[in-house]
Amino acid sequence: MPQASAQAQPERTPARHGATLRVSLWRGRDDGAFVEYEVPRLESQTVLDVVTWVQRHREPGLAYRFACRVGMCGSCAMTVNGVARWTCRTHVAEVAQDGHVQIAPLANLPRVKDLVTDMREFFDKWARAQGRFFGARTRHDEFARVRPDSEARQAADAGIECIGCGVCYASCDVVTWRPDYLGPAALNRAWTLVNDERDTAQAARLRAVAGDAGCHSCHSLGSCTERCPKHIAPTGSIAGLKRVTARAAIRGKL
Amino acid sequence: MADVVRETRRWYWQRVSALVLALCVLVHLATIIYAVRSGLSAEAILARTRGSVTFAAFYTIFVAACAVHVPIGIARVAEEWLGLAPRTADGIAHALALLLFVLGMSAVYAMVAG
Ligand code: SF4
Ligand code: SF4
Numbered sequence: 001m002p003q004a005s006a007q008a009q010p011e012r013t014p015a016r017h018g019a020t021l022r023v024s025l026w027r028g029r030d031d032g033a034f035v036e037y038e039v040p041r042l043e044s045q046t047v048l049d050v051v052t053w054v055q056r057h058r059e060p061g062l063a064y065r066f067a068c069r070v071g072m073c074g075s076c077a078m079t080v081n082g083v084a085r086w087t088c089r090t091h092v093a094e095v096a097q098d099g100h101v102q103i104a105p106l107a108n109l110p111r112v113k114d115l116v117t118d119m120r121e122f123f124d125k126w127a128r129a130q131g132r133f134f135g136a137r138t139r140h141d142e143f144a145r146v147r148p149d150s151e152a153r154q155a156a157d158a159g160i161e162c163i164g165c166g167v168c169y170a171s172c173d174v175v176t177w178r179p180d181y182l183g184p185a186a187l188n189r190a191w192t193l194v195n196d197e198r199d200t201a202q203a204a205r206l207r208a209v210a211g212d213a214g215c216h217s218c219h220s221l222g223s224c225t226e227r228c229p230k231h232i233a234p235t236g237s238i239a240g241l242k243r244v245t246a247r248a249a250i251r252g253k254l
Numbered sequence: 255m256a257d258v259v260r261e262t263r264r265w266y267w268q269r270v271s272a273l274v275l276a277l278c279v280l281v282h283l284a285t286i287i288y289a290v291r292s293g294l295s296a297e298a299i300l301a302r303t304r305g306s307v308t309f310a311a312f313y314t315i316f317v318a319a320c321a322v323h324v325p326i327g328i329a330r331v332a333e334e335w336l337g338l339a340p341r342t343a344d345g346i347a348h349a350l351a352l353l354l355f356v357l358g359m360s361a362v363y364a365m366v367a368g
């Protein structure tokens with residue numbers, strides 16, 4: 001598994017002892033505002049650490065989400081200085097500008113409170129893109145043998161480590177323009193299943209991902225790929241879906 | 255469902271026409287550079303293009319690829335930026351395709367037979 005660059009990068013502005021960080025946090029819902037807090041600056045501090053500090057010491061009612069703190073669960077994504085990021089693996093040193101960080105909820109999702117967004121639509125779209133596996137075997141059958149070096153398996157592998165953080169979705173302009181667009185994560189998930197040779201719902205899936213709200217709306221500019229903390233390339237997955245749906249359409253199988 | 259097939263076809267034709275255009279543009283540029291650099295006069299150029307089956311065939315393909323490629327892109331932009339309904343956008347695209355083809359072919363005709 002490729003490790004996140006956040007971890008490997010050197011601290012660009014190492015913390016001095018006693019230093020503080022000015023943090024603007026979004027408070028409230030759509031009609032809220034940024035509120036500034038002063039937070040002790042610590043070595044190797046992450047953006048999530050900062051939010052947690054504010055919640056523990058200043059605002060017990062601050063709403064935000066996290067679970068694993070190690071980049072696995074995908075629940076901690078926020079907009080940091082205007083860019084969607086996973087906050088538990090983003091060091092303050094990477095993002096602070098003149099000792100200041102601004103933290104807002106993810107874009108393209110309805111706000112619930114403070115830094116929490118409603119992710120329902122995001123995950124409903126996975127379902128709409130047929131992001132679920134449909135198999136033919138039962139527990140009584142032999143295991144399917146999928147060659148690890150087959151092209152399909154490699155394509156599935158490339159997209160499989162998605163943690164569902166929504167960073168790509170929040171970074172996609174097409175989602176902003178047309179809210180019914182399935183978005184990079186759901187389409188990437190569908191692509192991994194299109195490449196799963198055991199799956200039996202391929203025709204239905206291609207119908208689900210093609211068209212105006214699906215892969216054909218993607219502009220291929222790659223904000224999703226640029227921002228994905230897991231270094232997945234949804235842009236490539238979507239291009240793959242375009243190719244496969246075109247092939248199906250030519251054969252009259254769409 | 256119709257939308258699924260339409261969008262997939264659009265993408266396909268956009269891709270195929272882009273491929274043709276990429277080749278055509280290269281040949282077209284090379285031709286222009288050749289004509290300009292060797293200082294050919296308008297008469298000299300016409301003398302070469304008149305009655306040339308190759309010239310006619312090549313530019314017919316070029317014009318056709320433009321007539322396919324441009325309207326698909328315009329329809330998409332119209333849908334996304336102007337919020338046009340797909341049917342309206344399709345209508346405009348078809349009219350534009352016809353216009354481009356007629357204009358392009360009249361130019362080819364003028365070079366070959368005019
Ligand atoms: S490449 Fe496609 S899915 Fe990714 S951000 Fe751009 S439009 Fe959205
Ligand atoms: S593709 Fe990347 S950015 Fe998008 S949800 Fe999955 S892990 Fe997050």
Ligand code: FES
Pocket residue numbers: 066067068069070071072073074075076077086087088089
């Ligand atoms: S808290 Fe789990 S990915 Fe950040």
